[in-house]
Amino acid sequence: MADIIQVMLADDHGFVRRGIREFLHESGSINVIAEAENGTQALECVELYHPDVAILDIQMPNPNGLDVARQLRKRYGETIGILMLTAYNDPPYIRAALSAGANGYIMKSADADDLIAAVHDTYEGRRVVTASLLSRATTQPISDPSTGLTERELEILQLAARGLTNKAIGFGLSISDRTVQGHLASIYNKLDVTGRTEATLKAISLNMIRIPTTGG
Structure with missing residues (x-):
């Protein structure tokens, strides 16, 4: 008999967790042994229950899924699979997730069979990113080899250092607030x-951006 994959599911929306839990349980090969509604709970659940796979929502609070993924990799190495489940298909989010140590990145709009397959692939240590998403995430050129920040990320970081809001940055660059947020997540x-x-202090110390001035 094949092993039952033990999963920890973290998402700040209870109805999302409920739907995913039902999909996974119906597979007969996956068991959700713990759930969390924020990053702190997710880290505690992993420590307590030692799941095979952690499914993390990127935008859950305190801390977000990217920070949780990074901490899990530092604490447990490759002994846990990490699958990011999200509504965001923006390249900055995908790059940030993979850079944080996630095995896979799957959309919340994926059907049940794809989600179940993604959990199995993550458990087996395989990369779980569709070809189209991976292509989008790797086509933007890198401008700073020491940090991996792209030209657009450096541009956004400079504007953020001046105190501009996400909305103001997006307006100035003709991109959406959500895209700005995704770039900032990747930068962090x-x-x-x-x-x-x-981020501003570190970038200034590395001479990546200019020190913001307030004079006219």
């Missing part, structure tokens, strides 16, 4: 920081 992950202030 690559710089190994948790927020704008820390």
Whole structure:
């Protein structure tokens, strides 16, 4: 008899967790042994229950899924599979997830069979990213080899350092707020920081961006 894959599921929406749990249980080969609604709970659940696979929502709070993935990799190495389940297919999110150590990245819109297959592939240590998503994530050129930040990410980081909101940055660059948010998530992950202030200070110390000025 094949092993039952033990899963920890983290998403801040209860109805999403319920639907995913039902899909996975119906497969007969996957058991959701723990659930979390934020990053802190997710880390605690992994420590307590030792699941084979952690399914993480990128945008859950305190901390987000990217930070949780990074911490899980540091603590447990390759002994746990990490699958990001998200509504975002923007390249910055995909790059950030893979850079944080996730085995896979699958959309919440995926059907049950694809989700079940993704959990099995993650458990087996295989990369789980569709060809189209992987292509989108790897086509943007890298401009800073030391950090992996792209030209667009450096541009957004410079604007964020000036105190502009995501909406203002998006308006100035003709991109959506969500795309700005995705770029910032990728920036934080690559710089190994948790927020704008820390990212700005680190970028300035590495001479990646100019020190913001307030004078006219």
